[in-house]
Amino acid sequence: MPTLVEARAHPAFREASKGREAPLLSVQDLHLHFVTSRGVVRAVEGISYEVHPGEMVAIVGESGCGKSVSALSIMRLLPKLTARIVSGKIMFNGRNLLDLSDSEMRSVRGKDISMIFQEPMTSLNPVLKIGFQLTEALYMHQQISKTAARERALELLKMVGIPDPERRLDQYPHQFSGGMRQRVMIAIGLACNPKLIIADEPTTALDVTIQAQILKLMKDLSRDLGIAMIVITHNLGIVARYADRVNVMYAAKMVEQADAESIFSTPRHPYTIGLLRSVPRLDRPREGKLATIEGLPPNLLSPPSGCRFADRCKAAIDTCRASDPQLRPMDEGQLVRCFRAEEIAERGPEAFGLAPPHGEARSAKTIDRSKPLLKLDRLETFFDVSSGFSLFGSEKSIVKAVNDVSLDIYQGETLGLVGESGCGKTTVGRTILQLEKATGGTIRYREKDLAQLSSDEMKKVRRDIQVIFQDPFSSLNPRMTIGQIIAEPMLVYKLQPNRKAARERVSDLLTTVGLYPYMADRYPHELSGGQRQRVGIARALALEPSFIVCDEPVSALDVSIQAQVINLLEELQERLGLTYLFIAHDLAVVRHISDRVAVMYLGRMMELADRDELYDNPLHPYTKALLDAVPVPDARLERERDHRILGGEVPSPLRPPQGCVFSTRCPLASKECRQEVPPLREIRPNHYAACIKL
Amino acid sequence: MLAYTIRRILLMVPTLLGVAILVFLMLRLMPGDIVETMLREGGGNVPAHVIEQERVRLGLDKPIHIQFISWFGGILQGDFGASMWTGKPVLHEIGSRLELSLQIALMATFLAVLIALPLGTLAAIFKNTIVDHVIRVISIAGLAIPSFWLGMVIILLLLTFYGWIPPLTFTSFFEDPWRNLSQLIWPAMAVGYRYSAVATRMARSSILEVMQEDYIRTARAKGVYERLVVARHGMRNALLPVITVIGLEFAFLIGGLVVTEQVFNLNGIGRLFVQATTRGDYTMIQGLVLLVAVTFIMVNFLIDMLYAALDPRIRYK
């Protein structure tokens, strides 16, 4: 077995470090603890990695595995009172950052190393002008005149592609969209020509098309300016598209390190393998069932001895539980923390049951399309957001959240609804659920117009249409136990004769969604995100509905958990004959689960077709752009793909463009497009699109 | 922005109307009226017809809605009526007391801000250390010590140790600043302590909250001096809730210094309030309540304007 030193001499490794000798940054055996009232959280345990100049290094891993805090410890921005760096070194340019005095460290921050955070909406100071925030670092680190600083700020804004920078400098953050704010954050990071930029989930909060723009920008800058980058993310697609090297963390430890291609082509750690297999992919045929990593990551307050992944690992053997494996170099230069890495390399992961062979495409459901279960006809939901008093002739501000949407949903099918943030997906769902009042059009459920129902009839319909929400943390009442949450609707509707019967039913439901009956007595905060999402599903099922609106039910979950929930939803549909309206912005997920897919943009329907038809032959330029923007978790494929990145941003819903709402960003757009709203037309059999260019 | 301002001003109207109606009704619900106090207080044998005659003179015999209409109609023309007690115009009576109340409120505000901002910031920065504990104890004590008690103690100390008490009557600051201050500094201190306690606590929690924000982390990541992080990035955002507290407290001071004015024998609005209420001087109480309500609303309005000045998110709405 080669040692680490030897491994670093491996050609693959050398290639990855671009032949440059000394690493710019080297994190060595870092241990980080949080001392809290509930105990010691060992948030980082012995991670090491290097970053070479000009390189883009990715750190991936599940939520809570220590990605962010390890990055923050480089900047020494951890909370002073609780965080303790117990041991390790962070060598940067030959100096150990951990040994620097506070003021020395301050002069490193922003000058040599800068950092970009996840939330562009909150990371800029709302009361200071953009120009000032951009130049603040300059004033901090170098003697610079006002005019020179302004020059530089202009230059930076141009560099990150913000149009009309002169004017923008004197504006405030709230006047910028999310994507532009993130560009500003990057510009701030670049201000002093740093050697290293650390980006913590820089695009997670952004839409796919914007995400693609930002990542490309970062990659270009890194290449052109020779800036090294550490990108923290849980999106493997992004890693595949841009990273040179990848570090995979699991439960505070590094489990695998390699250059990007090897990670994707020959993952060796069972966790990495699971991670890669559990995401649905646009580039592969649709699988029957997603691979999952069962179970949950360990609690860092009291991690298990032995391999941390052992409990969830199909390949685990007794040794794994008994002792903790070390991070070891493999022949190819990959570093893996697994006793069985060589065996896996030899026999392939399938042999260990780590990833089932791609299942057969599910037998196509037979769906009766003669009579829709739910029929939306020219549905409109407008919001009046003008500020109360419209005395002064100020015109009403109206957000046309859903504008002229017609849809049929048939019994037993899943209709996927995709589109970027703010396009009205949720509003469609909420209007169906009668949580918002439709301002126009009709909703017919089982041929009854919902607007005309008596309150008794409405109650019946309410039982039949249920909902699952995105955020597992706020969709359960924190003051009720799981049992109470699930039993409440049954008791209100008197579906169960008494509490005892309800309790039993709760147990059944919990089992149905893959939880344990004993969890009925717990409170939501005592469950993990995935478990809560299952509770949400159980609550929806409690009323025995036939139609469920799933509003981004998996968007907030880690990929490994996401797969579990998707599988569960599919299983339930099969067993109970449910119909889903499945709202999501992840095209791959939608592709996986839906029978038909609708694409929305700025409140309007852009395209509607059967799933395979839509993904194989997208017609609308917007759909095409969306599909292009989604990175595929495979480095080699990504490098070969041709990225046409959709420019611009989604216009304000208060002032949607004339004519086709997409015309401002559409590569095909011409004058005619801006004149009239294109109707949704059946371009091919059962394939509708709203574009006059087709 | 202009539309916003106008809208805000228009929104005051229903509130003020509500206040006017409420105070009017409330007063008529109170048993007894001013005539009895005025004529019977001496305990003499005043015949009933004299009392009745006086009621008629004051218009108290008319039906309530007529009284209201004539009062409110007067207000719309800028006439707040005459005090039923002295027969002099309400505005004149209030005016002669307002300067004093306003000055105390301003001085107390000044003191409070001077104390609260540094202490609150210190406490936030040194959260959970001894500094924080000491500041918190000092500020909670400010809430806990009744200001009348503090006022009593201040006066008694001055009297016992210096055989001196502050001047008894008000002199305008512009006439004789020294005499003016030597009268008003004491009540301003007694009130300012409590006031600063409220503001200190708000400053502390607000700064603590702001210092958790993402943009603070951004500033640190830029390598900004910690002092500047607090002063430039923290304070400005943390100031908003502190301003609210200060503003509301200020509005309260205009009419709420009842006990302090009593203790320091100040001829201010609060005292007038109590006198008017105990006498049942309807027009005076109505005028005063409206004054306080207007102050309160105006202060709220100013706070919002200040918010807008400090927070561009509001400014550009």
Place this chain on the structure above:
Amino acid sequence: MTDTTTDTVPAVTYKVRKARHPILGFVLQQPLGAMGLLVIIIMMLCGLFAEVVAPYDPLQIDYMAILQAPSADHWMGTDDFGRDILSRVIYGARTALAVGFIASLAGCSIGAIIGMVSAYFGGWVDTIIQRLMDVLLSFPIIVLALAIVAILGKNVVGGIDINLIIAIGLPIIPKVARVIRSSALAIRELPYIDAARAAGFSHKRIVMRHILPNVTAPFLIMLTAYVAQAILLEASLSFLGLGVTEPTPAWGLMLSGSAAQYYQEAPWMIIFPGIAISLAVFAFNLFGDALRDWLDPKVRM
């Protein structure tokens, strides 16, 4: 194998102040708050068991023992009627707590309900309620109290004046309603409320079962803060002669009227009740602060 990455788990030990028991945890994390709580408990016990704790009948006039300095017989001395001040302070705790607690509980509860209803229904209900609250808010507290006491007169039940409680509790309502409204507005937007609405639950059920339990944290914090304020307001009103009346033992009353006359001759007459008021208000504030930190997960981290 010369493995440089061997996990050298550093041997570190921490003194973790960790307590499983919630009360113990509170005590360890919030020492000041715990002190406040202790004082409150002592006061409550004093108030509840005043008959047992107090050495004398607080109403017992003894013209032979007028204005006696603190002594073994009378630890806090006697007042101008020869009544034992310690006993009056102890019984005063009963008045203060009863008035303070009931007033702020009533004020906070009504305020909370109004706030929740206002937030939940929104629209014109909200607008009207908000305007009403504005009206109440812009009314000077003391005048409100004066007027209420004047309109309703006295209505003494079990030694406690209900109308005084109304006078003290009423100004609390709009303030609490505001805070609770904003909390409830945030909660109203949360998906679990949507889930309840989607399930077709009644408004009452949603407000009472889903919103109410989730505003308990701000509610409790305000409750403690307003108990302190109510005690102070009661003292102020009594000081002005509008609150509790002689010979009922009450702290504010003990400081008002004749007490100041005797400040040189019998300073204990104003020292002890003053301390009692300050201590009580202090304790409730400390406890309220600690409760805020304790209940706020963000601060607690």
Place this chain on the structure above:
Amino acid sequence: PALAEEPRHGGILNFAVGAEPPNYDCHANTSFAFTHPVRPHYNTLLRFVPDNYPEVEGDLAESWEVSEDGLTYTFHLREGVEFHDGSPFTSEDVRATYDRLRDPPDGVVSIRQASYSDIEAIETPDDHTVIFKLSGPNAAMLANFASPWDCIYSAEKLAEDPNFPRQNILGTGPFVFEEHAAGSHWIGKRNENYWDPERPYLDGYRAVFISGAPMVNALSAGEVLAEFRGHSPADADRIMQQLGDDGVRQEGPWACLLSVALNVEKPPFDDVRVRQALSLAIDRWGGAEALSRIALVRDVGGILRPGYDYAASNEELESLPGFGRDVEANRAEARRLLEEAGYSDLSFTFTNRNVPMPYTPVGVFLIDQWRQIGVTVEHEQLETRLYTDKLLGDELEAGLDYACDFMDEPSIQLIKYISADKSAINYTGSIDETLDRLYEEQSRELDVEKRKELIRKFEKHLLTQAYQFPTIWWHRIIVHHDKLKNWHITPSHYLNVDLADVWLAE
């Protein structure tokens, strides 16, 4: 009288007044808050001699005669007197003033109108003579002409506007009006044209509106030299202690009485036994002794001020029900009466005025006294307006009533006790013809001894019926700065406030 010092001219007298007058009209006011700042601007026909109460001397009248039958009063007015605006003072002004007092035009308030109902006609034979013709003999008439409230106004101004004095000051008095700062102070300056060239001695005065502890502090600090209403013993001690040798203390009985009024129209107080029991329960002699240390009450008395000519002597008092010295016997009798009446566990609400001194201590004292015969009393202290309203209304159970008159005069003091339909200030609702008859007789009786006898009968009957019964009489203590000279205490704080005779030492 102290060693006669030579009066000194000059100086401004600062003194405190505990409240502020609502308006400037003597005839419409009732409070010391009025007399203290306002009276120095005016003269009356007669006045009580400052250092020899209750002797009466001329003020604007130089001399006067009363006819044998007591029906004609002739006043010879001082000549050369001018109002502050320079207009001359004549008999017309006196007539206009007394016309306004006895028969006010519409919109004019004359509070003490009843006292002048016996005046049938006023004649002014010349500029300096006024003759009052009475319809019947009136024992109180001469004292009435010395009433401090009967400021002489200018007839001319009254003709222009009967309510002129309400907002304006125009008198003949020793001081000219200078300034009234609302809520703050009142300033008068020397009338240089005063009819007595010697007086006043002061250059002016400044009345500061200040009360309670601040007033005591101001006195202690010498910021004000006096307060002319009266202090509690504790305050007086405190001020004396602060002032040391600079302090002067004057004291004496006060024509003010707190009495218990029972609503006799409703049970249980419609039962005379219950009323008597409540009066019997009060240990007046012991209470006076104890209360005098903490409150401004001291003397035990009946319905007239102890020490006044017409008041009962101690021996006479002791024979009245409730005034016996044997407290235990009284209380035993009280309990017996209650039991007999069927109210052995009586409880009621006692309405009191929320003025700290002396209402509160007396209230607390009474409640404690009644507790000792097993009666439970709820103390209800109300601010003056509500208190007055309550006393006037039917809701009243029992209340602490007060009478504080500007002079000792049975015809004034006894009105409170005559039948409720004849007296606006009888809050008990009692109707008692015996009392009414006795009252009428004494008021017409010009013979001192006979009048005394009638009054004794009145007193005995009242106290036996106990609709209303006295507690303890007030005691007036004035502490003033030594610099203030020639000011003499009187039994009424409404009197001797024209400041014409006082002067300031260096």
